Amino acid sequence: MNRKIFVVTAAYGHDQVRQAGGQRAMLPVIAAAGADGVEIRRELFNEQEQADLAALGVAITEHQLLACYSAPEPLYLADGTLNPRLPELLREARTLNALWLKVSLGHFTDVQTLQTLRDWLATSGTRLLVENDQTACGQLPPMQRFSAACQVQDLPVMLTFDMGNWLWVENSPEQAARHLAPFVSYIHVKAATPHQDSYRAIAPDEGGSRWQDLLRSLPVDVPRGIEFPLEGSNLTAITRRYVDLLREE
Template sequence: MKNAIIVVTAAYGNAHVTAMGGQQAVLPIIAAAGADGVEIRRELLTEQELNALPTLAAAIASHSLFACYSAPQALFNDDGALNPALPALLEEAHSLNARWLKVSLGNFQSNHAAAALHDLLNASPVALVVENDQTRYGKLAPMQRFQAAVAVMKLPVTLTFDMANWLWVGESPETAASKLAPLVSYIHVKAAQQVDTHYRAVALDDAEPRWLELLRQLPGDAPRGIEFPLEGADLTAVTRHYVNLLREV
């Protein structure tokens, strides 16, 4: 079976997406490129759009795409408590008809805090995936502690593996893949280059082949999300190029 390919709207650049008229405006590009799904970013939605998520859901479906929903919030607050906004975020994802909600981990401290997830997620039609972000909470050790809690408590939670975010927090992506791969259900495909003391995301054609070897360490059936920059005069052609590439490698 060919891999499901998702295009993250932010890959076109937040300012560019906004200038085009919002995330709905890039749906024809994503669909024409042959992708299977779209990742909608909450931070790119206006208040009006947040109040009309079923309209966006209908537009996504009209382009024969499925949706996933990314919220720039953590599962656990800085004090270790479960984020009280989670039920509302899950409801937003449901209104979007999204297959899953993606959040970062945050300050996970104990299984006691995670226990509250059981009833909440069992009652939700939307799955939850947790991503390694570019904060200290996105390092390997916290992600492994959470992975262990998921296993012990049998939580219906899986991981989004962002291939390049490990570099931002000084971790080895390959080591992270060797430890976390069994729980990974979604892959953010991203390559990065170091510029002075910082990293910047780059298109795969401009990257070293390290990204491909890393991708092969991860579950072969996990959907692959394009989160690296998609730029050029013909965005449909550029997107199609990478959709085809990631479907076959």
């Protein structure tokens, strides 16, 4: 199976990306490692990238990579209203030629808002994926309620399943997979280990076999994103190692 593997630029660390000159500088590494795509993180933009998204989009295409665009924004604000910045974020995703925009859920309460969301998505022509984050909003019950509402409303919104984030919110990743697998269109692959009073992300093969069993309970044909630390003197080699591992596993 020619499974698509994406590399999240944040996997290289904020300092490394900044010192390299921005996310565009990581594209040759990701392409040389044999990845299919890159996940661009809005929070990592430098001033030049923020000012000229089209140029970054061209660079991604020149490196023959697909793109995902991740914004550190909730779909729903604390008062339960849709985030008014979403249309702008969808436009930015389109400028980057991204396959989808990824956001967190936030405080979803009202199914009546889904018609407005449908209109926004139809106008943008960009797909939307909602990720389980490391807040209470990213726990299994709200993610289930939102997914069920989208299904009932026939709304074309799917999920990013972050394998590690469930631990941050004290949920079982395996239980989440049993309930949410039909709605998953993208998987953030990472393991996590206890660290102080929380967790820290680690490479999946550093955390035993749990990650393999979890991946087998999720859709096998959806893209997988590397979102664990990629460190070392040869970033291309270490990236290639995990691209190959996730494509084969």
